[in-house]
Amino acid sequence: AQSVTQLDSQVPVFEEAPVELRCNYSSSVSVYLFWYVQYPNQGLQLLLKYLSGSTLVKSINGFEAEFNKSQTSFHLRKPSVHISDTAEYFCAGFPGGYQKVTFGTGTKLQVIP
Amino acid sequence: EAGVTQFPSHSVIEKGQTVTLRCDPISGHDNLYWYRRVMGKEIKFLLHFVKESKQDESGMPNNRFLAERTGGTYSTLKVQPAELEDSGVYFCASSQGSSLPYEQYFGPGTRLTVT
Known part of the structure; x- marks a missing residue:
């Protein structure tokens, strides 16, 4: 069974x-x-x-994600995207403490000018 | 500090041929991992070295795949003989430390196409 699920394969956004x-x-x-x-x-x-502590984590380029235990989610958000954010994004975790990363299937973010 | 490097960046071979992929981890990283992404699917774990020893090779698809890590430095992944379904992007990663949590640093990947 898939341990990490990314629901959207592609997300176009202006x-x-x-x-x-x-x-x-x-x-x-x-x-x-x-x-x-x-x-x-x-x-x-x-x-x-x-890893632990504050459930809201942030990146240096304006992205943030919130760990939500009750909803078993870790959604990634950005309030205002740039063309340079066009990329594929992978959610990942460690299953059962083993030293191997489990990835979701990836979401391609396409930023439209 | 140099990152994880992989060679070649692309490889196109015919079915039945042999290909060897190379990974150079970040200097000082004892842990080295191989992952693979076939088209449209998720990135999947292949195996994990701690220094020169195979810690976990549960993700290796079959005995056509052979991974080595000479002297606990660089690693090679050989596919012999290659099949069409082996096409994909092969990623290498390395990390320090022996206990979770830690960060794995990934290389740019080798895109393998088997025709």
Whole structure:
């Protein structure tokens, strides 16, 4: 069974509009959750992570995600997107404490000028 | 500090041929991982090295795949003989530490196309 689920494969959004990329995790996944981003022709980069403490985590480029235990979600949001945010975004976690990352299927964010 | 590097960036081979992918982790990182993404699917774990030892190879699809990590430094992933379904992007990652949580640093990936 999929441990991390990304419901949207593609999300088109106009520049300067807000965006939310959805991620849900199953109980088999530990509470260490991540968002990775892959820009065109580049490798995976860690965008932000939730390990413990404050449930709202933020990246340096304006993204934020909130760990919601009751809804088993870790949605990624940005209030105003830029063209440069066009990329594929992966939600990920550690299942059962093993040292291997479990990824969602990815969401392609397309920012439209 | 150099990041995780992978070579080649692209490889196109015919079914039945052999291909070897290479990964150089970040210096000092004992943990090295291989992942694979086939088209349209999620990125899946293949295996995990701690130094030169295979810690977990539960994700290796079959015995056509052989991973090595000589001297606990760089790693190679050999596919022999390659099949059409092996096409995809192969990612390598490395990390420090031996206990969760920690961050895995990913390379740019090798895009393998088997024709």
